[in-house]
Amino acid sequence: xDELSLIHSxxxxxxxxFNSLVLAYQGNLFxxxxxxxxxxxxxxxxxxxxxxxxFRSINTYRGGSFKAWLIRTVINACYDELRRKKRRPTTPLxxxxxxxxxxxxHWMADPALTPEGQLEADELEHAIQHCLDxxxxxxxxxxxxxxxxxxxxxxxxxxxxxPLGTIKSRLARARLRLRECLQExxxxxxxxxxxxxxxxx
Amino acid sequence: MNFRDVELLSAxxxxxxxxxxxxxxxxxxxxxxxxxxxxxxxxxxxxxxxNLPHRRVPRNFTxxxxxxxxxxxxxxxxPVFRFATVLATLLFIISFAVNGFAPLARPRLSAAQAPAVGxxxxxSNCGPSESVTATPxxxxxxxxxxxxxxxxxxxxxxxxxTAPAAPIAPKAAAPFAANNLPAPVSTxxxxxxxxxxxxxxxxxxxxxxAWLLRLRSEKExxxxxxxx
Numbered sequence: 001x002d003e004l005s006l007i008h009s010x011x012x013x014x015x016x017x018f019n020s021l022v023l024a025y026q027g028n029l030f031x032x033x034x035x036x037x038x039x040x041x042x043x044x045x046x047x048x049x050x051x052x053x054x055f056r057s058i059n060t061y062r063g064g065s066f067k068a069w070l071i072r073t074v075i076n077a078c079y080d081e082l083r084r085k086k087r088r089p090t091t092p093l094x095x096x097x098x099x100x101x102x103x104x105x106h107w108m109a110d111p112a113l114t115p116e117g118q119l120e121a122d123e124l125e126h127a128i129q130h131c132l133d134x135x136x137x138x139x140x141x142x143x144x145x146x147x148x149x150x151x152x153x154x155x156x157x158x159x160x161x162x163p164l165g166t167i168k169s170r171l172a173r174a175r176l177r178l179r180e181c182l183q184e185x186x187x188x189x190x191x192x193x194x195x196x197x198x199x200x201x
Numbered sequence: 202m203n204f205r206d207v208e209l210l211s212a213x214x215x216x217x218x219x220x221x222x223x224x225x226x227x228x229x230x231x232x233x234x235x236x237x238x239x240x241x242x243x244x245x246x247x248x249x250x251x252n253l254p255h256r257r258v259p260r261n262f263t264x265x266x267x268x269x270x271x272x273x274x275x276x277x278x279x280p281v282f283r284f285a286t287v288l289a290t291l292l293f294i295i296s297f298a299v300n301g302f303a304p305l306a307r308p309r310l311s312a313a314q315a316p317a318v319g320x321x322x323x324x325s326n327c328g329p330s331e332s333v334t335a336t337p338x339x340x341x342x343x344x345x346x347x348x349x350x351x352x353x354x355x356x357x358x359x360x361x362x363t364a365p366a367a368p369i370a371p372k373a374a375a376p377f378a379a380n381n382l383p384a385p386v387s388t389x390x391x392x393x394x395x396x397x398x399x400x401x402x403x404x405x406x407x408x409x410x411a412w413l414l415r416l417r418s419e420k421e422x423x424x425x426x427x428x429x
Binding site for chain 1: 204207208210211212215217239242243245246247249250251253254255256257258259260261262263264266268269270271
């Protein structure tokens, strides 16, 4: 069954069809939420809320990129989580002394990487997440959508309900800030920086 | 280099510049090493983000019918039984109300009719509350009427006139109907007990059937989801 048929069936209340869409997009939504919230539990909650909200309001979907539409719901769910977190800040029972809450669980480790390689990859991920966390929320949202989820400018504009010019500007500012932030980690992760270079278009 | 240049570089990286703007920027990049370094850094930052490991989801986020607020579909005949239950219940309640209020309404009717009618009447079957009583002004009228009917009226200690019941009873309906007078009030309940029992039975049967139909539908719905 193609995506359009699944969406159409979902709009008629077919939960099976909607769950097929959930399985197809849950990775995208969870990773988007994770990069915005930097908390796996909160990201899972936001993802679940987003799918629930998407099912309830699927009749408001009027075509276009379904992925962008879903990402908008998860962004809204993330904003709700952040507001909730701000209202009721929580303190961990044990202080996070080494800041390893983002450590990749053992089952997620890439078996192709050596322990050193895995360590480098983890450090790189920490560094990037740290830089993302330092971005203002609206910049983080745009950069996550465009660079992590690969949405184009118009899809990001639709998802954030912002003009295209604003998206271009926010993305440029976000990348500029990331560049400045990542420069702090250049010495820590020189190999990774060198490896990520892409040929110019 | 200003922010406008950064915007241009960012859009250039994403291939969002027009061919003429791209050409112009490329010629600037060729001559400006600082601009080229910024472009490299932006590209690196973008590349790092794009290559961030994609985390596996900790669990599936599929929705259950309960989460989605879906209910088991109603069996086709369920609304019929539900409607029948509601209707029968209403009728059942109304029947009790009618039977309950009927005795309260009778004495008032009798009292109101007596002076207007000015006629003693009643029957042996009627209880004390149903005997027609006359006001003190009534005796003349009543006594005037009584001989013509051939029925001696009796007067009790309080002055109330009581018509002899037995001789009148068989003929009672005719003069009342002929003179457009209200018929004597009966002690029988307006809604028979048999009908009330039947209604109660219908309520019970329809209600239980509707509930069983719903229960079976919900169980089948649950079973279908558990199989998936």
